[in-house]
Amino acid sequence: MKKIPAEQTSERDCRCHRMTRAFYQYLQCLHYIANLEKPSTCFKKKEKELNHFIRPACSNDAIMNKIKVNAAWAHTMRRELKKHYHEQLLQKLEAVYDHYDCTGDEMMGWEHQALSWAKKNYGTQLRRDAVDEFLARLPSTVRSPPPSPSMPGSPLEIPARPSPCTPSPKVQRPPKKNRSVTHPC
Numbered sequence: 001m002k003k004i005p006a007e008q009t010s011e012r013d014c015r016c017h018r019m020t021r022a023f024y025q026y027l028q029c030l031h032y033i034a035n036l037e038k039p040s041t042c043f044k045k046k047e048k049e050l051n052h053f054i055r056p057a058c059s060n061d062a063i064m065n066k067i068k069v070n071a072a073w074a075h076t077m078r079r080e081l082k083k084h085y086h087e088q089l090l091q092k093l094e095a096v097y098d099h100y101d102c103t104g105d106e107m108m109g110w111e112h113q114a115l116s117w118a119k120k121n122y123g124t125q126l127r128r129d130a131v132d133e134f135l136a137r138l139p140s141t142v143r144s145p146p147p148s149p150s151m152p153g154s155p156l157e158i159p160a161r162p163s164p165c166t167p168s169p170k171v172q173r174p175p176k177k178n179r180s181v182t183h184p185c
Contacts, residue, residue: 016110019096023114026092029085030137031122031130036078036085047074111135 039047050073059067115134118126 016106019106019110020113020117022092022095023110024117026089026096027114027118027130027134029088029092030133031118031127033082033085033089034127034130034133036082039074039078043074 051067111134115131118131
């Protein structure tokens, strides 16, 4: 078996972590966009609560116009957040393309690891439509190289099962000495 130098292993692990994080952040953006498409009942309740809270007892047209502006805050915030997350999606794709010298197996491993991180962090809150979009978008954007004049974009062969990032080999340590000393007393 060929032994890999420690500096190469460390570099590979660092790259693996960086790419998995980029994939995870890509999935996060899709998750947040999905949440903004269909606001949660909690979000709707807070919006209704705020609208109810700011109603004055004796109102005139000027106050009512200001209330309408205030009532539109949720719509404006959702629109701005969607815009922000779409920009983040593009940045994450650029990060992936910057490190495109990888195999299909590596891509599948990063995708699989990012999904496991998301499931661990979001649990049941992770939206199925966000995961489906993540899995659907990646084959068309990441798994095939960006088209260039010198190399026509041809899709990479994708293995049936994802392979996780290979961890660096662990350093063999000597066995621990038994520190519990029994005294004859």
